[in-house]
Amino acid sequence: MKLLLTSNGLFNDSIAHAFQELIGKEPKDAKVVFIPTAANAERGNKDWLIDDLCRIKERGYVVDIVELTAIRTGDLQRVLEGSDAIFVGGGNTFYLSYWMQKSGFSKMLPRLLEARVYAGISAGSMVAGHSLTLASQAIENPQAFVDEDYELLGPAGESSGETLKLVDFLVRPHLNSRYFSVARKELLEEKAKQIDHPIYALDDNSAVKVVDGEAEVISEGDWLLLNSPTE
Numbered sequence: 001m002k003l004l005l006t007s008n009g010l011f012n013d014s015i016a017h018a019f020q021e022l023i024g025k026e027p028k029d030a031k032v033v034f035i036p037t038a039a040n041a042e043r044g045n046k047d048w049l050i051d052d053l054c055r056i057k058e059r060g061y062v063v064d065i066v067e068l069t070a071i072r073t074g075d076l077q078r079v080l081e082g083s084d085a086i087f088v089g090g091g092n093t094f095y096l097s098y099w100m101q102k103s104g105f106s107k108m109l110p111r112l113l114e115a116r117v118y119a120g121i122s123a124g125s126m127v128a129g130h131s132l133t134l135a136s137q138a139i140e141n142p143q144a145f146v147d148e149d150y151e152l153l154g155p156a157g158e159s160s161g162e163t164l165k166l167v168d169f170l171v172r173p174h175l176n177s178r179y180f181s182v183a184r185k186e187l188l189e190e191k192a193k194q195i196d197h198p199i200y201a202l203d204d205n206s207a208v209k210v211v212d213g214e215a216e217v218i219s220e221g222d223w224l225l226l227n228s229p230t231e
Contacts, residue, residue: 002211003118003166004218005125007173008204009087010055015207018218020059022117022209023084027060033083037068037099038091038123041158052089052121061085073104080108085117088124090173093135096123097160106164118166122173125208128164130197134172139182139191167210169198175222176203185224192226199226 002022010016023030034056039049057063066079080086086109088096100106109118120128126135133139138161172188174180188201200208205221217223 001113001118001166001213002116003113003120003128004207004209005120005128005167005171005200005202006207007122007125007175007202009052009089009121010059012205012220014218014220015205016055016059018207018209019085019117019119022211025084028062030061030084031064031082032056032061032085032087033064033066033080035066035068035086035088035105035124036091038089038093038096040069041092041095049089049091056087068099068103068105071103076103076105077108080112080116083116085119086112087119088121088127090122090124092137093123093126093132094137094159094161097127097132097162098158100127100164101160101162106162109164109166113166120171125171125173125202126163128166129170130163130165130168131170131195132161132163133195134170134188134191134199136180136182139187167213167215169200169215170195171208172199172201174204175201175206175224188224188226195227197227198229200224201226 004019004022006015010019036049126132172183174183177183192199201224203221206219206223209216209218
């Protein structure tokens with residue numbers, strides 16, 4: 001299984017090179033399916049979503065957009081099977097989790113990833129991990145996040161705390177970002193004491209590349225590994 005779990009997509013040359021290396025094709029010959037579903041639950045200016053898409057397109061990839069809330073399961077399967085990589089965008093992680101299950105995406109993904117790359121941006125990276133306990137909504141409302149079945153941190157009736165568990169660690173994106181006050185070293189170190197799994201905290205210039213369970217940080221910025229398995 002091959003994954004690229006990013007904070008902010010193909011934000012620099014190192015991350016973009018890692019993505020192409022995982023796919024094993026020239027960008028012009030590779031089809032990327034982009035899933036923007038997590039952004040549906042966010043209001044206001046969505047320049048960040050447009051930027052995420054543009055970065056993939058500017059690297060030369062053929063991009064198809066698939067909205068999980070608006071596609072039948074059979075059509076979703078067909079479209080994903082025609083791709084080289086599945087790129088899942090950012091937004092509300094709990095809303096994304098709900099629609100990954102509702103659409104059938106979660107069930108079909110393990111087999112699809114036998115021959116495809118999974119790439120995530122922010123929420124798309126967090127939902128691939130072991131738990132959503134470090135999602136902004138969960139950190140800001142610790143009394144609300146009880147376990148993966150609790151459903152109060154996304155839109156009413158469209159929220160889930162379940163993850164894909166593609167990797168046995170947690171991802172906390174946007175380390176040190178001025179837009180995410182919860183993504184600070186001191187706070188994450190405190191939260192890590194309550195978590196039994198490794199945590200990769202990534203700034204917008206960093207990502208984790210995973211090949212058959214082996215993780216490697218790709219970075220032109222700052223990142224942290226908390227609860228390292230070698231400690």
